[in-house]
Every structure is written in structure tokens, then in C-alpha cells.
Amino acid sequence: MNYAKPKPRYLIPLRLAIYSSALFAVVHLHAEQGKLTVAISTDMPPYVMDSGSQGLEVDIVRQALEGYELNFVQMPLSDVQNAVQDKKADVAIGVLMNGGDIFYSDHLVTFVNFAITKKSDDIAIDSIDDLKTHPVLTWQNAYLELGDEFQTLFAPGAEYRSNYHEFGDQAKQVAQFWKADKQVIVIDRSIFEFFSKAMKQSSDSVEYHSIFPPVTEFKASFKDKAVKDTFNKKLKEMCQNGKYVKLLEMYDVELEATVCDKLPQ
Incomplete structure (x- = not known):
């Protein structure tokens, strides 16, 4: 009768150590994936205020990306437009579509x-x-x-x-x-x-x-499509549950029509 040789005892803790290291690496990866660098303009109240710590745009993004750790980085508007393409940020707020290997959200903010x-x-x-x-x-x-x-x-x-x-x-x-x-x-x-x-x-x-189009609408750009999809879904929920309108009221922004009126149903 053949008996399997018992594995050396030292291999057990070694395998546990390898498994623990792999598990830690996965957890660490998910933690890193939960952090987003967000490019946003220099202060332009009431949209961006107090060195990027608050404002209408800031609060929209915080609510739409709830669950992510957000690091807002302020830069001139001309740099915000290409911040994701230039690998300066994971997300850029208040941009126009101009191509590139990135993903664009629905419109998130309106200027008059x-x-x-x-x-x-x-x-x-x-x-x-x-x-x-x-x-x-x-x-x-x-x-x-x-x-x-x-x-x-x-x-x-x-x-x-x-x-x-x-x-x-x-x-x-x-x-x-x-x-x-x-x-x-x-x-x-x-x-x-x-x-x-x-x-x-x-x-x-x-x-x-009043010589310009009634409104100018801006999007967010994203490095990751899944994050963009999450953002769009949450933005739509904010429109449906009234949270978006409450933010407009809080920052005293009066609009005849909002981005919510044009979101896909």
C-alpha cells in the first residue's frame, strides 16, 4: 500500500505567508482603486470655492462619487480640459468632449x-x-x-x-x-x-x-469607464430624488433649465 509522504511542516507557514501577502496585495489594490485624483478649476464661486473644498461642482462630484476617496487638485481651466489625457488626474470636472482615449460623463453642470x-x-x-x-x-x-x-x-x-x-x-x-x-x-x-x-x-x-446660447453645459472626463458609469448613475439618481436641485438652491444658482432635464431616461 502506498502512503503519501507527509508535507514538511515548514511549508505550511510558508504557504500561509504567501497567501497572506497575496491577500494584502489584493486589498491594497482595491484601496488604491478607491482613491481618485480629481482635476478641478481654480476658485470660481459659487461653483468652486475655498481652495476647492466646497462649491456646487465640488458637492455634485462628492455625491456622485460617494464611496471613493477624492483628492481635488485645482488647476487653470486650460489644464483641466486635458488633465486626464495628460495623466495628471483620474477625473476632470467641467470639460468639453475633445476625443482621446478617455470616457465622458453626461452633462453635470450648466453655466449661463x-x-x-x-x-x-x-x-x-x-x-x-x-x-x-x-x-x-x-x-x-x-x-x-x-x-x-x-x-x-x-x-x-x-x-x-x-x-x-x-x-x-x-x-x-x-x-x-x-x-x-x-x-x-x-x-x-x-x-x-x-x-x-x-x-x-x-x-x-x-x-x-444675452447674445450667447441660453446655456453652456460641461461634462466630466474619466480614465476608467466603470467610474464614469457609476458617476452617471448617481447623477441621474440625484436628479430624480431632488438632491441636484437642492444643491442649486444652496448655492443660489438660478436656472430656467438644468442638466437634469436632458439626462437620458
Whole structure:
């Protein structure tokens, strides 16, 4: 009769050690996968505030990615657009689709942009074409986001580019508007009013010229499709249960229509 040789006792703890190491590696991997670096703009209240620690965009992302450990990294808007492609972040908030081997969410936030002038300047702005003879103050890459006619006037190399001035910091953009006369600021109304109030300037002294599309909507970009799918699912739930509208109310953002109205059913 053949008997199996008993395995040396020292192999048992060795196998346990190998198993424990493998288990630790798997747990560690899942822990790392639960951490996300999120690229977000520099402060532009009420969307991003207090060095990226709060704001409408920040809270939307926190709720939509609940369960993940999020590390928000602020950078200029021009860098946010390509942060995932450039491997600077796992997620980038407030971007437009521009291809690349990445994944885009449904629209998550809406901006309502106006051309704004001081009433005392008495500048008539009835169309985008009326902007070309005035200093125009915008955010970074605005020429890519406000339609073909605006881009034709102010893209790099365009005829009226010298009248076009971009700001990475929208507080400085608003400050420059209040500093000098005969300028036109192109900006989201909520951002403009927030900074103007902080600077003790009254929005009653300005004219809002509605010459752009009713809203400009932005997405999030993702390195991982599964994370993007989770985000979309949660965002839809926030729309359905009223949490999205509550965030708008909390940050005093008034919209005639929200991204929730366009989410796929």
C-alpha cells in the first residue's frame, strides 16, 4: 500500500505567508482603486470655492462619487480640459468632449453666460459681432466654448484677437472689469455676481446682454469607464430624488433649465 509522504511542516507557514501577502496585495489594490485624483478649476464661486473644498461642482462630484476617496487638485481651466489625457488626474470636472482615449460623463453642470457692460459706458451689444471693437474679458479657452461666431472673431490668429483677454483666475477677471471703463466682460452670471458682491460692486449698475446660447453645459472626463458609469448613475439618481436641485438652491444658482432635464431616461 502506498502512503503519501507527509508535507514538511515548514511549508505550511510558508504557504500561509504567501497567501497572506497575496491577500494584502489584493486589498491594497482595491484601496488604491478607491482613491481618485480629481482635476478641478481654480476658485470660481459659487461653483468652486475655498481652495476647492466646497462649491456646487465640488458637492455634485462628492455625491456622485460617494464611496471613493477624492483628492481635488485645482488647476487653470486650460489644464483641466486635458488633465486626464495628460495623466495628471483620474477625473476632470467641467470639460468639453475633445476625443482621446478617455470616457465622458453626461452633462453635470450648466453655466449661463452673458456679455456684461457698465450702464455708464452706454455700449450697445446686440450681437456677438458687436464685441469685436471692445476689450473683451473672458475665462481661459472661452473662444472654444461660445460658438462658431465667437471663435471666428477671437481664436488665436483671428483678426480681433488683440481685443480678447483671457483670465485663469475669474476673480481677477471681474476685478479688471470694475477697474476700467469701456470693457465687456463675458462670464457666467452667478460667478460675476458673487465676485462683484465680494468687491462691494452693485450688479444694478450693469447691463446683461444675452447674445450667447441660453446655456453652456460641461461634462466630466474619466480614465476608467466603470467610474464614469457609476458617476452617471448617481447623477441621474440625484436628479430624480431632488438632491441636484437642492444643491442649486444652496448655492443660489438660478436656472430656467438644468442638466437634469436632458439626462437620458
